[in-house]
Amino acid sequence: MRRSAHPEKLVTPAWPHETTSLAGVPTRARRRAPRWGLLALIGLPALGLGELGAHAYFSRRAPGFDAWREVKAPLAAMKQPGDLVVVAPAWADPAARRALGDELMPLRDAARPDESRYAAAVEISVLGERAGELAGFREEERQEHGGFVLRRIVNPSPARVVYDFVDHIAPSSADVRVTDPPAACRWNPRARVAAGGLGGHPTFPAERFECPGGPFFNVGVTVIADEEFRPRRCIWSHPPRDGEIVTRFRDVPLGSVIRGHAGMYWIIEREQQGAPVTLSVRVDGEAVGEATHVDGDGWAAFEFPLGAHAGAAKAEVEFAVTSADYTHRHYCFEADTR
Structure with a gap:
């Protein structure tokens, strides 16, 4: 410690460029004390909020694969x-x-x-x-x-399904034909699987009925994406240029109604530019109902009472699909009798 020019005043070493108060505390340190206190006052609640946010985030985080x-x-x-x-x-x-x-x-x-x-x-x-x-x-x-x-x-009241048509797409119980010009569709159990990819057609399965006109004109079980992009298993049945494509099921036990859904791959249907598609249902040659699908309907339900045919032990049921303009009509339906 060195003496100053005034003997009564001692000069205490301080931080560089700092002055020392009479209380012996560097002035800058006195200025820092409130600042650190303020940071603590703000930081502790912020830390708590951060922990709360992290808890909320991880509690709402989806499980990993x-x-x-x-x-x-x-x-x-x-x-x-x-x-x-x-x-x-x-x-x-x-x-x-x-x-x-x-x-x-x-x-x-x-x-x-x-x-x-x-x-x-x-x-x-x-x-x-x-x-x-x-x-x-x-x-x-x-x-x-x-x-x-x-x-x-x-389920307090489950439906009793007597026969699911989607489960019976095979030559042992069904056949397929087109009407204009009349032609039978050939069953192929080892067809080449074809998938349209994003924005294309649904997958054409290895087992399917193949009709004249090209690969789109087949009848087989596939899966489409509905308006919520949920998968729907159904019978692919693209309408032909002229006439109907008809899928006939033989020896079908009947309930009191034929109930089902129909739709198209949503990426195609959502443009709402295609022609309506009509599904006609016939039992032993008699029309029991008709459902017309318009773009934008999505996965739409239908139900047809069977009247005098209800409860029959064996019946012939036909599903006929037609459209005034067959372009991009990626139609698919499912049905059962209950």
């Missing part, structure tokens, strides 16, 4: 034969099917026409979501596994 495997064993234990498996929200369905496989989520169920025929379902819920299509089902059992909730829910 591998996480879905956690529910495979408990799902298999809860699911009973014939139960439908539904994922909520619906956009998580592909991740679930990738992890759970065809045994628990077969294509027939994943691309179902609707839920009316199922006596029960197991809902896999994430992020607190519920499947709106199962709103009328009654919860019977519930389990939680990590971020997943499994619910087995029962």
